Amino acid sequence: xxxKDWKSDYEELVHELTDRFFGEFDSVVNHFTQEFGNTxxxxxxxxxxxxxxxxxxxxxxDVSAPGLVREAFKIELHNNMLTVSAxxxxxxxxxxxxxxxxxHFKRTFRLPKTVNTxxxxxxxxxxxxxxxxxxxxxxxxxxxxxxxxxxx
Numbered sequence: 001x002x003x004k005d006w007k008s009d010y011e012e013l014v015h016e017l018t019d020r021f022f023g024e025f026d027s028v029v030n031h032f033t034q035e036f037g038n039t040x041x042x043x044x045x046x047x048x049x050x051x052x053x054x055x056x057x058x059x060x061x062d063v064s065a066p067g068l069v070r071e072a073f074k075i076e077l078h079n080n081m082l083t084v085s086a087x088x089x090x091x092x093x094x095x096x097x098x099x100x101x102x103x104h105f106k107r108t109f110r111l112p113k114t115v116n117t118x119x120x121x122x123x124x125x126x127x128x129x130x131x132x133x134x135x136x137x138x139x140x141x142x143x144x145x146x147x148x149x150x151x152x
Contacts, residue, residue, distance in 0.1 A: 047105050059115060059133040063107070066127030073129060075122055075149040082120075083108045084129065123152040 053060040063084055072086045085106040111133065119134040
């Protein structure tokens with residue numbers, strides 16, 4: 001009976017782990033494409049980019065979403081998770097080429113514990129949704145954990 005050396009054992013283990021990893025990875029990718037379509041363009045055409053700013057008193061999220069109306073947005077807070085979503089229906093008449101986004105998007109952000117969630121405010125101007133997230137003053141760290149935020 002021939003004895004395996006440690007190198008063979010190591011190579012066998014690496015191959016097994018690699019197969020497992022890529023099997024799991026393929027499973028996740030397959031689930032993702034089944035859930036969201038084969039490309040982002042099918043269901044999530046136009047996920048808006050977000051800039052995040054911070055100074056000593058506040059954070060600010062700027063969501064670039066030109067062409068939407070204020071009423072299309074929904075901003076919700078639940079357990080320090082801020083979710084921004086919106087929908088835009090597609091007008092299918094007369095297009096030769098379409099690159100503007102349509103459909104539904106949803107972005108969720110985990111807020112730092114320093115955000116005073118009771119004072120969150122939002123506004124929409126010139127195609128950008130601005131969400132102001134004030135920080136707590138000194139030791140005050142009590143705030144609500146869930147609510148909807150109105151957009152001015």
